[in-house]
Amino acid sequence: MNAILAIARKDLRIEWRTRTLLARVIPFALLVLVLFAVALDSEPLLLRAAAGLVWLAMLFAAMLLVQRSFDVETADHALDSLMSFVSSPSKVFFGKALSMFVQLFALAVVLLGAAVVLYGARVDGDSVVLLVTVLITATIGLSVVGTLYGVVVANMSGRDSLLPLLALPVLAPLLIGAARATEAALGSDTIDLANGWAWVALLVSYAVVFGSAGAVAFAPLAQSDS
Amino acid sequence: MALGGFPALAGVDLVVRCGELVALRGANGTGKSTLLRLCAGLAPLTRGSAHVLGFDVARQRDVVRTMVGLLGHDNGLYADLTARENVEFVAQLVGAGTNDVESALDRLGIDSRVAAARAGALSAGQRRRTALAALVVRRARLWLLDEPHAGLDGQARAELDGILRDATRSGATVVYTTHELEVPGARIPRTITLSGGIVARDVESADPS
């Protein structure tokens, strides 16, 4: 547990020092939301699409953060040396996923705020619990899948285009679930709250499946020996 | 080697004793790096066996991994952390304390000014020292250093030699590679020369310290 926290703290410290999330990724994601609004050019349509657009922007932003997270590891082969003495490789996976979660959760809160301001989405008192649960479970899923596919393409030439190609199809169920559940929580007419909770169940199983898969698969993917 | 077709090492029969400082020499392509990777359990043994501190490298890889510190051409540092934070990070992962960090920095001559600087802003020699401090904190008992002198100037080289000699005095065993045939001014207790994947020469100097 200490090792997981130490790795997450290390990543967050580097993020705080370089401000990749604050100075680049958050502005990028907000820009995506603004551009969607311009492209769709219809307020009722935007309100209906708000949840999906927020999560789509999350996915794109996650691709940037994941690459950054592994560029830091491979620039001076720090990951190789880390893997050589850490007591269990899955700790590296969970540590990096944890720092990814913290950053993506902050981003999700900002983007939902933007959806309220820009798209006129409403958050009611009785749906706040659902909304927070969706944010947490979906962000966990996004973090573990991002970390898992991040190590696949780490140090690979052309990783900036390979990562989305590999990770986005895998993230499709998460996008569907998170967007629908968020839509329910934002008080949409199309989905009621009970259906929203059904989607949370999907998001939880998704996070559990890929969390366990990542813990197992991280070692063979990260170790450079042959 | 990767395809299992061409062995990089043909027949190396070698015993390194605890606390020894050994220079592995040989021109490029003679199998020096492969030998180090093999001892660290990172390259497959097609034939024969390798033991580190009594543990079989092929069968007890996880034990060997924790005792061996392999430092390649890269230092494995995070450029945006300070030198001290880099060493502290390693310390946290292996359960070493703040005192261990301080004494490691001290042993490698990393003063507080250098320790507080971003690793990315340090000189090549300072970065190499920080990486070695991490090996000290890890309590690695066998140091395998691949071309540790590369990229260092004359003074930094001499200092590195001193650091390696100190390390062996405090119980570590150090094997490092160099592609230079003569290291001017260095008094290396034991020099092994590889050529064509075999040991061509093994010389122990009369004055080991």
Next chain:
Amino acid sequence: MKTGTTTTRVLGIFALLITTWVVVSAFFLTPADVVQGDSVRIMYAHVPTAWIAYLAFVTTAVASGLSLVRKHRTLGFDRVAGASAEVGVLFMAMTLITGSLWGRLTWGTFWQWDPRLTTTLFLFVTYVGYLAIRRVDVDPVRRARRSSVIALLAVLEIPLVHFSVVLWRSLHQEASVLNTDGDVRLDDLMLFTLFSGVVAFTLIFVWLVVHRQRLAAMSDVERLVGLDVAITARRAESTVGGGGI
């Protein structure tokens, strides 16, 4: 060097003969459907390609698992996995194309966001990504391990995609157009032709995979020879350079 042997030649001839029979029967012998008319004949190509695509991806998954477990045969199984995925992507593309043509004729639209179609589409994109990562040039053993893990992750992904898409569609009440799909009444000849199509395409699949993986083995050998040459050259260099020892 050639990739053909007597076995593959016999296999190829059988595949050709059965395919010829399927073409003749599908176009001229089998009757048109009462509702769909002649467009039902697309079925004889569409159903077998879909079957082959799924067979190919199952083969990839199994070969990838074996590649990870059987360490001494890692590269061999990995080549089978890669060859099978390539053929699978090709057949899945044909499935999507024939399917959307058929859809245009029977439902009046090229695409429906129905669970089966959507899952197939995501499956297709997933394996396109798998092939893309196989093309990245790295040490073959490392590539084998990495691609095997990705292929096995895809096995986890597909049920989740399918389940989420089913749940997604069940909330909308518009998926009923597809019910015509099951309405085709198959007589004995139609069933036999469809079955022959599956057999013919399976033979073609095996034929392609055998050749493809032999080709991959050859290019691995070629690479190895290149590596040998490079190492020898490097050693020769070092003997010259180390002359002073």
